[in-house]
């Protein structure tokens with residue numbers, strides 16, 4: 001596996017190690033369940049939801065993560081202090097190597113979109129391919145590499161995965177929403193990775209009384225959309241400016257802007273709540 005840890009330290013099975021002298025990444029070859037959280041002002045955002053999903057992912061893969069939610073959150077905060085970095089992404093990996101369990105916690109350099117991406121929308125491509133077990137966040141290097149290659153070639157920030165029948169399920173590392181005839185559409189929960197950001201956005205649509213439907217979305221419908229956006233830990237709510245050759249004015253769509261603003265509010269409220277609790 002790629003040695004992708006940044007900053008000075010990482011944690012492997014409760015112990016702090018230097019990111020320089022570890023060969024642990026070379027040993028990761030077997031089943032690996034992962035999770036990516038964003039750290040904002042020292043607070044791991046929506047940590048409880050991410051850890052719950054990680055444990056659910058493990059359960060669906062037939063393994064059990066023993067580490068408790070409290071231990072994980074505690075170790076993330078140790079790393080925040082040791083690495084003296086308060087705004088970054090943190091990756092959690094549970095893996096089995098030579099019949100031994102490993103739990104890694106380390107910082108990664110996120111590919112944050114630039115401000116332009118939010119004001120103009122990103123370019124995306126359609127990509128024929130499916131994640132075989134959509135609910136499990138599992139490391140699959142070869143699939144990821146193929147997608148990265150196609151994205152880079154097209155200058156696209158994200159690839160939208162299309163199944164054999166022509167339905168768009170999700171982004172390769174994000175969830176997707178479309179606006180069509182004034183309604184919001186997102187592919188059904190059974191067919192996608194249940195993103196923490198996706199959950200928040202569905203909640204926001206309900207709060208704002210925006211009509212939202214979970215139904216399969218076919219590539220033929222792209223010609224009819226008024227807007228689209230992806231959601232994810234690294235990108236928040238990010239408008240799509242184009243899908244292949246089709247331009248979409250998503251960034252100036254009022255519903256997209258409203259949802260993005262509300263999501264931003266939820267993030268700030270969570271961070272403020274956490275900081276208050278930590279200082280109490």
Ligand SMILES: *Cc1c(COP(=O)(O)O)cnc(C)c1O
Nearest residue numbers: 173174175193195196197232233
């Ligand atoms: C991580 C991921 C997402 C986004 O999930 P968040 O919890 O919102 O970050 C969506 N799709 C796939 C395939 C993912 O791996």
